[in-house]
Amino acid sequence: MDETLEMEERLRESACIGDLDNVRKLVESNGVNVNSKNSINGWTALHWAAKRNHVAVVRYLLSCGADKNIKNKENDIPGQLTSNSDILALLDGQDKEFKKPELPITPSYLANPPFPYISDQNQRMMEYQQSLPMVNRPSIASLDECDLVLKARVANSDEKDFIEIEMDRKNLKFDVLLNLLCRELGVEKKLVYKIRKLPNTIVRKDKDVKRLCDFQELELVLTNKAVSASSRVYGISDGMKTEHILY
Template sequence: EERLRESASIGDIDTVNRLCDITDINSKNSINGWTALHWAAKRNHPKIVDLLLQKGADKTIANNKGETAQQLTKNVEVLELFGISEHDNLKERVNELPITPNYLANPQFPYVQNNSVPNPNANVSRNAGSIGLSNPVRSSSSVVSSATNGYDGDLVLKARVANMEETDFIEVEFDKQKFTFSELIQLLCAELNVDPKLVHKVRKLPNTIIRNDRDVYRLVNFQEIELVLSNKLKSALP
């Protein structure tokens, strides 16, 4: 039953369709009293709402706060499935806040632990309002540094030699303490078995040339890079 509610929350229609036939579609969470229909309506999944209603979901069931599923959404398509017109919806919500905080608009599923990798840009987004105009340099540097410092380990790059029969990439680990253009060249040449003297340029796919340390600093995890060799010296490859 908890799996049904979670699937309705994330919009997994196939799993919802399967679980509707083998579990209680109107079961309520013991903590907040939400049903699968509550979650589907809150997350604005009209296809899930429609499926649940067709499978016999009771739209009159209230959660522990006394809210029915239709009271948790402003989505016109979802409301129409509940038989509520846009005009009726506006009258019912005339006293609501004009702006809904994100943590209310998209509440976390109650029992799921967050084991995902942190978003490297999350802190930048949260702190944007407090930075203001008084320190624009700090704001800019935070954005740049988050691109590379968002990973705990070394930066993993995908590398190959350009214009060769072998088109597969290899993964190489770039020590974040050595974020310089010269170190990048040495690493790629060593891993790809190329003489540094043969390197004409370093290309960040699909079409950007890496020229200096600042370009290197902007690299992100699993960036695809290729060494472009001098046409005159390709035959000297080992």
């Protein structure tokens, strides 16, 4: 399958299952056309999000230029496929007749769940949830409401492994993140040159922090003359020798 068509199909799948993180990633990072149609049934990501009553996904797609008047092969616009009043208001579809579509095909992402393109962070969250005893197993929603889990390390050091840190979702600010990283990695704040969101994005302000997702990999890039004198102590062994970072 052509890479562009594959990305467009992933966008429709993610919209169908309500995976807002992956929808945002495909649109913002990969530049996928939000109004792309399935070649057989003519459905767009907005059709699927409306049909499955995913309010947040519908709102995001509209903010990215999704056409609420676009028709599928059955001449249905997204507002005719939803039963959610909030989505109807967003799509100005209060006077539209709700229809239960009869598709000429059943998309693979409906016939064969789970879906292959669920974002890594959601997949890991599901695996973690399933590994817990049933009596202690939280819902994915409850995990989302707690801490933001991030992976962190010092850039260009001999230690390549990440550590996991938790950040309060109610306090997603740049200064809070910087202080947290310095404390967890044992680095003096004055030695930090920048925070890098892998693979190649600098985190500079509060809005950048608010866009971070669970299990995002971050690096502290130190100043050229920085030395981590007995600072990298998050390894397992207490007898680890002091690491010096010179670059």
